[in-house]
Amino acid sequence: MENTFSAVKSACSSSPESFSEWQHLNELLVQLKDCMLGESERAKLTAENLSTLVDLIHLCNHGIENQIEVHSTNNCLTEVYRTLRNMCVQCEQNQDLLSDHEHLFTASKNSIQALLKQFKHSKDSDIIVTLRCIVQFLGNCSVGHVTNQCLIWKIFVEELNKLxxxxxxxxxxxxxxxxxxxxxxxxxxxxxxxxxxxxxxxxxxxxxxxxxxxxxxxxxxxxxxxxxxxxxxxxxxxxxxxxxxxxxxxxxxxxxxxxxLNPSKSNLQFIAEDVKSQSYIILSLLEKHQNQNPVVIVKEIEILGIATSHHNVYPEVNTDKDLLSCIIYLLEGIHKIGLQGDNLFSRVDKIIKLGNIDQDHAGYCLKRDLVKLIGNMAYECKPNQDLIREMNGIPLVLDQTSIDGRNPCILLKV
Missing domain, CATH: 1.25.40 (Serine Threonine Protein Phosphatase 5, Tetratricopeptide repeat)
Structure with missing residues (x-):
């Protein structure tokens, strides 16, 4: 392996220009790539070897940027990153070595920039292959290594977004x-x-x-x-x-x-605030030509119903009286609409009609989830229990006790 690195270093110092010179360099790099597949060979890598690869990356970047044997130069760059990718596999020693060579990461960032610029004009699929190898190298370099994770993210996140x-x-x-x-x-x-x-x-x-x-x-x-x-x-x-x-x-x-680790409390509170401010959209289900889609809000209610069942995890949500008021008003609104005739919120209690229910519709199971949320928020919370009584929530919830094909298992939630 050391002889191959010496040959690569010598080839770099002569600044290859012709196709044959780049081809020779490519053959040497293929040998290095294959060497790095062996655990014992990976363990022999030195800082000097790494510096040789950095010099070669700079050389290839220069060739691509200045349109010098672009195809051959890109092929060499691909093999460099395959070598780097392989040398990091289950090798913390080499990951540590890379942490001390931030200039290699900077050179790699320049590689991505040069390749993206070249791809914009040529659409060459070989460039995509090289970019894949660079990203795989970054992945192998960062696995289980916090220092490299932070370093790579700081240097590469903008370029990674462009990919x-x-x-x-x-x-x-x-x-x-x-x-x-x-x-x-x-x-x-x-x-x-x-x-x-x-x-x-x-x-x-x-x-x-x-x-x-x-x-x-x-x-x-x-x-x-x-x-x-x-x-x-x-x-x-x-x-x-x-x-x-x-x-x-x-x-x-x-x-x-x-x-x-549970989902963040602040993210659950974000959902609760969104429900409080947007729940009116659900009632638009009955209105024609509405652009607003209530599917997201309905899903948020389902999430809150699950989250509030973990009574000690999200106390800020469980004790949110404004949220509880909103949910009671919403249940009352759709209950009244359901009583007005055959619509999306009407109860389906006849077996013959069960086959006509659209289970993919946003309103499916909505009453059930609202009742579940009200019940969870009432659990061991006297202020919420008092609020439910004040808003006539108890008879409202009891009105949902009939069998309803649009809200299966609702009896278990009441």
Whole structure:
């Protein structure tokens, strides 16, 4: 391995220009890449070896930026990052070594910038392959290494966001992996999570996950739910479908028992505030030609119903009298509308009509979730119990005790 590094260093010092010179350098790099597959060889890597690779990255960047044998130069750059990717696999020693070579990360950032600029003009698929290798290297370098995670995020987050513009699924998935690795391990780093670049990354990851069910994206969304006050920054930037995905991930997490860390209280309070300010939208279900979609608000009510069942976890939500008043008014409103005729809120108690119920509709199970939320908020909370009595909530809830195909299991909630 050492002889190969020496040959690479010698080839770099001569500043290759011709196709044959770049081809020779590429062959040497393929040998290095294969060497790094062996654990014993990875352990032999030195700071001098790393400096040789940094010099080569600078050389390749210069070639791409100045249109010097771009294809051959890019091929060499690809092999450099395959080598770096392989040298980090389950090797904390090499991860530590990289922590002391921030200039390698800076050179890699320049590589991404040069490749993006070149791709804008050429649309060469080989450039995408190189970008994938760079991102894989960043991922391997940061796994289980907090110092590298913070360093990589600080240097690369802006460039990583730009990679989503290429619309290459593999590249986007690798980028999600790096994002999850770098920031999910730093849940207490509020500055990292709330920076404008991180917020942009979160919106990119959520959008991608809606489109292709990215596993790394789901992991990152679950981590995001645990970060204080993040919803208030991210949600104004999301489409309804994207909000629903986040809420589905959150529901799954709330349903689990013995969580190591629950969704943030401030994010639950954000949901409660949104319900209080937007719940009127639900009544628009009966109005024609409405542009507003109540699906998000209905999902928020479902989440609050689950969250408030954890009575000691979210006391701020459980004791929110304004939220309770809003929920009682809403249940009263849809109950009255349901009594006016055959509509979305009317009770379905005949078996013959059960097949006509649209279970995908936003109003399905809504009464059940409202009753559940009222019950949870009344549990061991005398001020809430008094409020329910004052608002005639008890007879209202009891009015929901009949069998209703649109609200299965509602009797269990009353």
């Amino acid at each position: 989503f513009d290429i619309s290459d699924e593999k590249l986007s998935l690798y980028t999600c992996m790096v994002a999850h690795t770098c920031i999910s391990g730093n849940l207490d780093n509020q500055d990292m999570w709330t920076s404008s670049n991180t917020i942009q990354m979160l919106t990119n990851v959520i959008s991608l996950t809606v489109e292709c069910d990215c596993e790394w994206g789901l992991f990152l969304i679950e981590s995001m739910c645990k970060v204080d006050s993040i919803f208030s920054k991210v949600f104004p930037l999301l489409k309804d479908t994207e909000k629903l995905l986040v809420y589905e991930v959150m529901l799954d997490h709330l349903d689990k028992t013995e969580n190591d």
